[in-house]
Amino acid sequence: MSSPSRPPSYIAVLRTPHACRTFGAALLGRLSYGTVFLSLILALTGTTGSYGVAGGVMALFGIASSLLSPLRAGLIDRYGARRALPPMAVVYALLLACLAVATWRPGTAGVPLAALAVAAGACTPPLGPVMRALWSELLPDRLLLQRAYSLDTVAEELLFVAGPLLAGLLAALATPAAGVAVSAALVVIGTLALVSSPALRAAGTSRAGDGPGEGPAAGAAGDPDPGPIPSRLRWTRDAAGSGGGLIQPVMVSGGVGMCLGALSLLTVVFAERHHQAAAVAWVEAALAVGSALGGLIYGALSWRVSEQVRLPLLAAAMGLALAVAGLSPDLYVLVATVGVTGLFVAPALTTAYLLADESAAPENRTRASAWVNTAFNTGSSAGTAATGLLVGNLPLALCFAVAAVPALLSVTATLGRLRRSVTVSPLER
Known part of the structure; x- marks a missing residue:
């Protein structure tokens, strides 16, 4: 506290x-x-x-x-x-x-x-x-x-x-x-x-006293007697814990990455169709400024809503803003709407990192954070590749709407996990 x-x-x-x-x-x-x-x-x-x-x-x-x-x-x-x-x-x-x-x-x-x-x-x-x-x-x-x-x-x-x-x-x-x-x-x-x-x-000093069967190395190399609770089992246990554990931040981070990967390509196509290819830099700048501003505001506030609830809400807001960006009549409006989309990017990733840290055992915090990174980067690459296949076959506004789907789907999945957790937890107690 x-x-x-x-x-x-x-x-x-x-x-x-x-x-x-x-x-x-x-x-x-x-x-x-x-x-x-x-x-x-x-x-x-x-x-x-x-x-x-x-x-x-x-x-x-x-x-x-x-x-x-x-x-x-x-x-x-x-x-x-x-x-x-x-x-x-x-x-x-x-x-x-x-x-x-x-x-x-x-x-x-x-x-x-x-x-x-x-x-x-x-x-x-x-x-x-x-x-x-x-x-x-x-x-x-x-x-x-x-x-x-x-x-x-x-x-x-x-x-x-x-x-x-x-x-x-x-x-x-x-x-x-x-x-x-x-x-x-x-x-x-x-x-x-x-x-x-x-x-x-x-x-490093706090880890130096770890002996066999204790601390981060326990069981990691296939030790036949790693102690009563090997670290890999503690990490798995925590990852499957209440509220979705590590699965929730990884899923949402991947969805956010797919949306942003798609957005990078869609803004290039939008600018080219409006014969202002150089204006892509302004769109990217608006996304970065929006994300920085949103991250600073988000971090400065004290929230009563839990991180498990905040994360899907932030991702949903980002997805909706992305879908609306596709309706922009010109680049000026696109810059503004992409800036609004950016407001939710850093807060969503910050919350994902917080949840990953909370879900992991102390000796596995680095790996938990890396999984969120991997999900985001892999999602970004997949989003760019998938959008490249859609751009020539669908109206551009519809492509923006489709690009928002991964974030909304990740939200649906994580909310489903939260509902199941709330239903099960009284029985477990």
């Missing part, structure tokens, strides 16, 4: 001992993820001369990074961030450096580039999930944690706005491969600064 004498605020979050240093280090490393995608796609296109090859290599990079995120997060939970993060970051940075060298000049074949991209994606350090797990340890107060997660989500949103701008500047002043090299440097510097933080050292 929050202390009534000290209402939680963003200032209170940042004044928490070691919070600013830890958060700043994590953001520096995560800036790499904002710069690497545009830098890499430009570098791959330049060296191969083919958008198809560049797109295929980037798809492999993204798939390896997203789908293996829970596995990498599990290694963090098992061995601790201080031991597991630096090797991941160093190997990832070295592979990015190899890609920078390979794409510095034209002529590199697609196959070795694809192999390097898959290897790099497989080693991407999960700095976001690690930071969210650290927030949980730094801030046991749930209201402060809500503000910290909101701040984290908004900052991440802004990194993915600033990152491509930095990548574009590096491409203009030097070469796109220089942006890949800078991405490698950012992730190493940020990760090393993060693991040197006193907050993370304290977290």
Whole structure:
């Protein structure tokens, strides 16, 4: 419970001992993820001369990074961030450096580039999930944690706005491969600064006493006698707990990702049909500004409604706003309606992270957060791909309405789980 004498605020979050240093280090490393995608796609296109090859290599990079995120997060939970993060970051940075060298000049074949991209994606350090797990340890107060997660989500949103701008500047002043090299440097510097933080050292110390059958490593390697409650069983138990556990935030996050993936393509088509292709940047900016504003407002409020109820309501509101955006008569109205859609994005993701943290055992927080990330990223890719098949066959306004369906379906599914939980829980008591 929050202390009534000290209402939680963003200032209170940042004044928490070691919070600013830890958060700043994590953001520096995560800036790499904002710069690497545009830098890499430009570098791959330049060296191969083919958008198809560049797109295929980037798809492999993204798939390896997203789908293996829970596995990498599990290694963090098992061995601790201080031991597991630096090797991941160093190997990832070295592979990015190899890609920078390979794409510095034209002529590199697609196959070795694809192999390097898959290897790099497989080693991407999960700095976001690690930071969210650290927030949980730094801030046991749930209201402060809500503000910290909101701040984290908004900052991440802004990194993915600033990152491509930095990548574009590096491409203009030097070469796109220089942006890949800078991405490698950012992730190493940020990760090393993060693991040197006193907050993370304290977290590592709390795990250091774990013995056989205790703590995050229990049962993880197939120990024949892992103790009375192996961590993987505790995690499964919590994931299936009251209110849907981890399933609810993962499902809704995936639905939100599908909606936003579809929206990215639909805005391009809308702008092209109105002969203002360059205006796509304004639509994307409106989405980012709306999300940042919504996240800051959401985090600053104290809610009486539970997170299990808030999450589907936020996703439903986002889906409805997306459907309405398809009725826009011109780009000015589209920018405004997409900005309204963005108001619900950061709050929905913040709530999903809060629920994932609440559903997981303490030694599995990093992995729980990574599952939400994976669901969002996978959903985004699926939404873009599915929309590409629909755009040529349906009216554009109907495509916007169809794009809103994943969020609404995830809401229906999670509300169904909540109703079953309310029905069953009295019998269990």
